[in-house]
Amino acid sequence: MLRKQETNEYPPYYKEYVNNVPDGERLHILDDQQKETMNLLRDLSEEMAQYQYAQGKWTIKEVIGHITDTERIMCYRLLCIARGEQEMLPGYNDDEYVRRGQFNRFSLSDLLHHQALVRQHTILLLSSMDDEALRRRGNANGSEVTARALGYIIAGHEIHHRRLIKDRYLSSLQ
Numbered sequence: 001m002l003r004k005q006e007t008n009e010y011p012p013y014y015k016e017y018v019n020n021v022p023d024g025e026r027l028h029i030l031d032d033q034q035k036e037t038m039n040l041l042r043d044l045s046e047e048m049a050q051y052q053y054a055q056g057k058w059t060i061k062e063v064i065g066h067i068t069d070t071e072r073i074m075c076y077r078l079l080c081i082a083r084g085e086q087e088m089l090p091g092y093n094d095d096e097y098v099r100r101g102q103f104n105r106f107s108l109s110d111l112l113h114h115q116a117l118v119r120q121h122t123i124l125l126l127s128s129m130d131d132e133a134l135r136r137r138g139n140a141n142g143s144e145v146t147a148r149a150l151g152y153i154i155a156g157h158e159i160h161h162r163r164l165i166k167d168r169y170l171s172s173l174q
Contacts, residue, residue: 010153011143017156018149027123030155034119037067037162038112040170049108053168058098060169064111065103066094067161068118074154075122081138082129082147091141126151 010018021029041049041060049060058066077089103111126134134148145153 009137009146010149011145014145014149014153014156017160018152020156020159021152026151026155027127030119030123030126030151033155033158033162034116037158038116040162040165041108042112044108046108048173050104051169051173053172057168059104060165061103061106061108061111062098062101063161063165063169064108064115065101065106066098067158068111068115069097069101070094070157071115071118071122071154074150074157075118075125077138077140077145078122078147078150078154079125081136081140081145081150082133084136085138087139088142089138089140122151122154 007015041064044060052059073092080089129147134151135146137144137146139145140150
């Protein structure tokens with residue numbers, strides 16, 4: 001089991017995400033949480049998956065698309081940093097990515113399938129890296145971060161959004 005990284009391995013704004021991740025083997029955590037998200041959402045109707053809990057908020061489909069896009073971006077950063085990239089990796093505007101992703105035109109089943117495939121890729125990538133690669137530091141969006149911290153950020157980001165789905169979306173639908 002790899003210990004959680006030190007707080008100097010990621011920017012302070014990711015602290016909530018990292019703290020959301022339970023102790024345990026990181027690959028099992030990533031696998032288990034993706035299954036939890038799938039179990040939470042797979043039986044929603046298409047109509048329910050287009051629900052917004054407030055005007056201007058994302059639909060459940062858009063949240064799933066956002067989780068998936070963010071994991072793709074964080075995984076790319078993880079790969080670059082683990083391989084020793086020294087150039088700054090760019091940030092991204094998540095609202096623009098969601099808007100341009102047009103996730104509401106996809107079925108919920110397709111979105112969950114994409115998310116599962118991206119998660120499998122993340123797990124395979126992380127499982128191929130040794131401690132030295134995971135401890136490498138790089139610059140993403142103007143802040144220093146280690147490759148292993150990005151693995152925890154990925155996991156914590158999904159946990160954060162799964163909680164929002166439960167608390168703000170699904171609780172309103174019942």
